[in-house]
Amino acid sequence: MKPVKILLLCLSLAFLAACSKDDDLGNIEDIPGLGGDTWAKSPLDQWLYDTLTKPYNIAVKYKWDQFEFELGKTLVPPKEEKVIPVMSAIKQVWINTYIAEAGEIFFKQYSPKFFILSGSASWNANGTITLGTAEGGRKVVLYLLNEFRTKNMPGYEPRDSATVKQMFHVIEHEFGHILHQNVMYPQEYRRITAGLYTGNWNNISDYEARRDGFVTAYAMSGYDDDFVEMISIMLTEGRGGFDVIVNSIPPGASINGTSQADAQARLRKKEAMVVDYFKTVWKIDFYSLQSRTRKEIVKLLY
Structure with missing residues (x-):
């Protein structure tokens, strides 16, 4: 046991030598985030x-x-x-x-x-x-x-509007999550584009996602994000802007075989379910909220 006792004694002496009470450790109360800063x-x-x-x-x-x-x-x-x-x-x-x-x-x-x-x-x-x-x-x-x-x-500059709209997009998206985490949207929503959700959404463009009935590529990442992306885009783009998104889906089939008519029908069904969810669960007229939100965005940017 002697070698062990000697080793412990040496370590103790080394620690005391390194941390003498006379050493200046600085004013640790001024380190930001540790509670001493005012x-x-x-x-x-x-x-x-x-x-x-x-x-x-x-x-x-x-x-x-x-x-x-x-x-x-x-x-x-x-x-x-x-x-x-x-x-x-x-x-x-x-x-x-x-x-x-x-x-x-x-x-x-x-x-x-x-x-x-x-x-x-x-x-x-x-x-x-x-x-x-x-x-x-x-x-x-x-x-x-x-x-x-x-x-x-x-x-x-006009291009700055994209950054501003993106910030509102984020806020409306996150608030949408808070709402559905309190009261879940109907399970039927998940069946509208079932089988097309993917973790590879970041390699898909919004244009490609819309051809399969998603409002953005990020909406393809999962059911919940699909739902709140619909809320966010519908609010920030306004009713007219959302109509442009739906109507801009080109003829022909997507790489997943979705036709133009089917893609547009999926987005319209999602739109209707979002509107009904707000009315049924929260007693909110979504189209009125949408009109107000878009009007305020336009005041800021145009």
Whole structure:
């Protein structure tokens, strides 16, 4: 046993030598994210509190905290000057429209309570980009804030509208998940395009997906995402925009053998089921919500 005791004694002495009480470890209370850091409340913080936290109990975290994101991703913090334009637009397009159609009680009950903001996109190993996520209906993470520009912001160009619409697409998509996780959509929906869902959706274009009766390629990733992609695209593109999508499916068969008529019929059936789900479950006139949402998007971009 002597060699073991000697080894333990040496290790103990080495540890004491390396961690003397006289060593300067720095001010560990100032390490961001460990609870010792403090922030002076700014006008931006007050605006977020008055606009979102006080009326809707929604908190917004824009100060950088890597632990709110996947640790293996390289991301950029959001620019503070982007926070108010982004959250104002979200209130205009998403919060106000749902409250107008369903009331404050509905919105306060089901809306996520925590927004985390990132300046850049989150790239995945398969080459896709994550532009937003939701966790358990409580927290929404939004990416690409630094690219957000509307028509009243310096440097805006028409091509910027795609980035803005994509952000609303993400929010409507994630909120759609929250709704169906509370009350599931009819199982019949899953049979409309059964057998065509695939994990290889990222290698399929929206054009190809629509020829099989999906509104986007991502809708092919699974039943739930198919349902909420319909909600999101129908709201952000408006009724006219959705009609264009359906009517633009070309004649002929897809690579899976789906005819133009069948693809269009599938999308129309999905549309009808989304509209009925909102009316039956949530007492919401979807077409009215759609009209309001699209109108607010147009105000921001055109």
